[in-house]
Amino acid sequence: MQLTPLIAVHMTAAIAAIAIGPVALWARRGHAASLPGRQRPRLHRAAGYAWVTLMLATAISAIFIRDFRLPNIAGYTPIHLLVPLVFGSLFFSFRFLQRGELNAHRRVMVWLYVSACLVAGAFTLVPERYLGNLLWHQWLGLV
Secondary structure (H helix, E strand, O other), X not given: OOOOHHHHHHHHHHHHHHHHHHHHHHOOOOOOOOOOOOOOOHHXXXXXXXXXXXXXXXXXXXXXXXXXXXXXXXXXXXXXXXXXXXXXHHHHXXXXXXXXXXXXXXXXXXXXXXXXXXXXXXXXXXXXXHHHHHHHHHHOOOO
Protein backbone atom coordinates (compact mmCIF):
# COMPACT_ATOMS: atom_id res chain seq x y z
CA MET A 1 0.00 0.00 0.00
CA GLN A 2 1.35 3.41 -0.86
CA LEU A 3 0.76 6.81 0.67
CA THR A 4 -2.26 8.35 -1.03
CA PRO A 5 -3.87 11.67 -0.05
CA LEU A 6 -6.66 9.73 1.70
CA ILE A 7 -4.19 7.67 3.73
CA ALA A 8 -2.21 10.83 4.54
CA VAL A 9 -5.36 12.50 5.92
CA HIS A 10 -6.25 9.36 7.88
CA MET A 11 -2.75 8.94 9.27
CA THR A 12 -2.37 12.62 10.18
CA ALA A 13 -5.72 12.69 12.00
CA ALA A 14 -4.92 9.44 13.83
CA ILE A 15 -1.46 10.54 14.95
CA ALA A 16 -2.80 13.92 16.07
CA ALA A 17 -5.58 12.14 18.02
CA ILE A 18 -2.98 9.95 19.74
CA ALA A 19 -1.04 13.09 20.69
CA ILE A 20 -3.94 15.28 21.88
CA GLY A 21 -5.91 12.55 23.68
CA PRO A 22 -3.80 12.61 26.85
CA VAL A 23 -4.18 16.41 27.03
CA ALA A 24 -7.97 16.10 27.01
CA LEU A 25 -7.88 13.31 29.58
CA TRP A 26 -5.39 15.10 31.83
CA ALA A 27 -7.25 18.42 31.78
CA ARG A 28 -10.60 16.83 32.59
CA ARG A 29 -13.18 18.61 34.71
CA GLY A 30 -12.48 16.76 37.91
CA HIS A 31 -13.95 13.96 39.96
CA ALA A 32 -17.63 13.24 40.48
CA ALA A 33 -17.33 14.65 43.99
CA SER A 34 -16.62 18.10 42.52
CA LEU A 35 -19.18 20.82 42.89
CA PRO A 36 -21.97 20.31 40.31
CA GLY A 37 -22.03 23.94 39.15
CA ARG A 38 -18.29 24.15 38.63
CA GLN A 39 -17.12 25.43 35.24
CA ARG A 40 -15.16 23.05 32.99
CA PRO A 41 -11.59 24.02 32.25
CA ARG A 42 -11.21 25.51 28.79
CA LEU A 43 -8.27 23.25 28.01
CA HIS A 44 -10.30 20.09 28.60
CA ARG A 45 -13.14 21.29 26.42
CA ALA A 46 -10.90 22.58 23.62
CA ALA A 47 -8.69 19.49 23.59
CA GLY A 48 -11.76 17.26 23.87
CA TYR A 49 -13.53 18.79 20.90
CA ALA A 50 -10.30 18.72 18.89
CA TRP A 51 -9.83 15.05 19.79
CA VAL A 52 -13.42 14.18 18.85
CA THR A 53 -13.02 15.99 15.52
CA LEU A 54 -9.78 14.10 14.83
CA MET A 55 -11.40 10.78 15.75
CA LEU A 56 -14.32 11.49 13.41
CA ALA A 57 -11.89 12.39 10.61
CA THR A 58 -9.96 9.18 11.28
CA ALA A 59 -13.08 7.00 11.31
CA ILE A 60 -14.69 8.60 8.26
CA SER A 61 -11.50 8.41 6.20
CA ALA A 62 -11.05 4.75 7.25
CA ILE A 63 -14.34 3.88 5.56
CA PHE A 64 -12.76 4.72 2.20
CA ILE A 65 -9.45 2.91 2.80
CA ARG A 66 -9.62 -0.70 1.70
CA ASP A 67 -6.96 -3.38 1.74
CA PHE A 68 -7.35 -6.51 -0.36
CA ARG A 69 -4.02 -8.05 0.69
CA LEU A 70 -4.89 -8.73 4.34
CA PRO A 71 -7.81 -10.98 5.41
CA ASN A 72 -10.84 -8.95 4.34
CA ILE A 73 -14.44 -8.79 3.25
CA ALA A 74 -14.80 -6.54 0.18
CA GLY A 75 -11.55 -4.82 1.17
CA TYR A 76 -12.58 -4.19 4.75
CA THR A 77 -10.23 -5.74 7.30
CA PRO A 78 -10.99 -6.48 10.97
CA ILE A 79 -9.53 -3.10 11.98
CA HIS A 80 -12.47 -1.47 10.15
CA LEU A 81 -14.69 -2.71 13.00
CA LEU A 82 -13.35 0.28 14.90
CA VAL A 83 -15.34 2.65 12.67
CA PRO A 84 -18.78 1.84 14.15
CA LEU A 85 -17.12 1.49 17.55
CA VAL A 86 -15.84 5.08 17.33
CA PHE A 87 -19.21 6.44 16.18
CA GLY A 88 -21.10 4.54 18.88
CA SER A 89 -18.67 5.44 21.64
CA LEU A 90 -18.75 9.13 20.76
CA PHE A 91 -22.55 9.09 20.62
CA PHE A 92 -22.88 7.47 24.04
CA SER A 93 -20.14 9.62 25.53
CA PHE A 94 -21.93 12.83 24.58
CA ARG A 95 -25.23 11.34 25.68
CA PHE A 96 -23.74 10.62 29.11
CA LEU A 97 -22.34 14.14 29.20
CA GLN A 98 -25.73 15.63 28.34
CA ARG A 99 -27.33 13.64 31.17
CA GLY A 100 -24.66 14.74 33.62
CA GLU A 101 -23.23 11.22 33.97
CA LEU A 102 -19.61 12.39 34.09
CA ASN A 103 -18.13 9.12 35.33
CA ALA A 104 -19.74 7.20 32.46
CA HIS A 105 -18.55 9.88 30.00
CA ARG A 106 -15.02 9.60 31.38
CA ARG A 107 -15.01 5.78 31.23
CA VAL A 108 -16.17 5.75 27.60
CA MET A 109 -13.62 8.34 26.52
CA VAL A 110 -10.71 6.61 28.27
CA TRP A 111 -11.80 3.25 26.84
CA LEU A 112 -12.11 4.74 23.35
CA TYR A 113 -8.67 6.34 23.56
CA VAL A 114 -7.04 3.09 24.68
CA SER A 115 -8.86 0.85 22.19
CA ALA A 116 -9.06 3.06 19.10
CA CYS A 117 -5.82 5.02 19.50
CA LEU A 118 -3.34 2.86 21.38
CA VAL A 119 -4.40 -0.70 20.49
CA ALA A 120 -5.35 0.10 16.89
CA GLY A 121 -2.23 2.23 16.59
CA ALA A 122 -0.13 -0.75 17.65
CA PHE A 123 -1.76 -2.87 14.92
CA THR A 124 -0.69 -0.35 12.29
CA LEU A 125 2.90 -1.30 13.09
CA VAL A 126 2.44 -4.84 11.74
CA PRO A 127 5.07 -5.23 8.95
CA GLU A 128 2.44 -5.72 6.19
CA ARG A 129 0.76 -2.36 6.89
CA TYR A 130 2.00 1.00 5.57
CA LEU A 131 3.46 2.36 8.83
CA GLY A 132 4.80 -1.06 9.80
CA ASN A 133 6.58 -1.37 6.46
CA LEU A 134 7.97 2.14 6.86
CA LEU A 135 9.17 1.47 10.41
CA TRP A 136 10.53 -2.09 10.15
CA HIS A 137 11.81 -2.14 6.56
CA GLN A 138 12.81 1.37 5.58
CA TRP A 139 13.75 3.12 8.83
CA LEU A 140 15.12 0.25 10.93
CA GLY A 141 16.12 -2.10 8.10
CA LEU A 142 15.08 -5.12 10.13
CA VAL A 143 12.33 -7.38 8.78
